[in-house]
Amino acid sequence: MCGRYASSRRPEDLAGVFEIEKWEPEETLEPDYNVAPTKEVYAVLDRPLKDAESPRPVRQLRKLKWGLVPSWAKTPEGGARMINARAETVHEKPSYRRAFAARRCILPADGYYEWVTGKDERELEVEGKKKRPRKQPYFVLPADGSVFAMAGLYEFWRDPTLPDDHPQAWWVTCSVITTDAERTPLAVAPAEGPHSLAEIHPRMPLMLTPDRWDAWLDPSRTDPDDLRELLAPPPPGLMRAYPVATAVSNVRNNGPELLKELEAPEVGTLF
Numbered sequence: 001m002c003g004r005y006a007s008s009r010r011p012e013d014l015a016g017v018f019e020i021e022k023w024e025p026e027e028t029l030e031p032d033y034n035v036a037p038t039k040e041v042y043a044v045l046d047r048p049l050k051d052a053e054s055p056r057p058v059r060q061l062r063k064l065k066w067g068l069v070p071s072w073a074k075t076p077e078g079g080a081r082m083i084n085a086r087a088e089t090v091h092e093k094p095s096y097r098r099a100f101a102a103r104r105c106i107l108p109a110d111g112y113y114e115w116v117t118g119k120d121e122r123e124l125e126v127e128g129k130k131k132r133p134r135k136q137p138y139f140v141l142p143a144d145g146s147v148f149a150m151a152g153l154y155e156f157w158r159d160p161t162l163p164d165d166h167p168q169a170w171w172v173t174c175s176v177i178t179t180d181a182e183r184t185p186l187a188v189a190p191a192e193g194p195h196s197l198a199e200i201h202p203r204m205p206l207m208l209t210p211d212r213w214d215a216w217l218d219p220s221r222t223d224p225d226d227l228r229e230l231l232a233p234p235p236p237g238l239m240r241a242y243p244v245a246t247a248v249s250n251v252r253n254n255g256p257e258l259l260k261e262l263e264a265p266e267v268g269t270l271f
Helices: 011-018 077-081 097-102 119-126 210-217 224-231
Strands: 005-007 032-035 040-047 058-066 084-086 104-109 111-117 135-142 148-158 170-180 203-205 239-243
Touching: 005 104, 011 040, 011 058, 011 104, 040 148, 040 210, 058 104, 097 104, 097 148, 097 224, 104 170, 104 210, 111 148, 111 203, 148 203, 148 210, 210 224
Parallel strands: 058 170, 084 170
Antiparallel strands: 005 032, 005 111, 040 058, 040 104, 104 148, 111 135, 135 239, 148 170, 170 203
């Protein structure tokens, strides 16, 4: 799954990486090292500009809310639970299938966090001596330091309680697509701990390599069978993972120190 990630790159940097044509300075976000559901995040998408004479899709960097609210939802309350869409079923689930066909985006990140329960902690849990075991967080990122381009969907929702001219009348929300975690060895594995992403968690965000960006963002591609081919996992051996401080487990903590690699896990023996 993807329940937390880091996004610290500036819009200027993302514009160069993704060949952005349009972004609004007033939508600039501060670097966020602990992105949690319902927060505002950057999304790259191809869409005609509002009120433009040409219907040509324009590559944009937009600010969206993480947690997809379907257009048909009566309230936005379920958005916090819809942060992930499974690649295997995204084409058929009522909440996602329309966005999958017409509103796909890329959610740029430095990498994502995932938690592993330590061996000693698991044993205590099995014995019933501890109900909430401590977990060791890991940060997962491209081994070459490039942008982690997560496949995403976005959707528009109209708040029926507000007038048309209200600035919050329209919500634009998004979801991260996830897939089975890689079982092949990590490009760079920690000295102590997991040697594959599947040993950390059975799911991972679907990372799109640059050769798929244009096809994924192209709004003229609407055939579900054609689009499903783009959901294939990336080539193995592109990722690394390392342990980070348990401070990241508290969403109120936010700073570059959360990405610092630990020499050893804080939560005892993991495997």
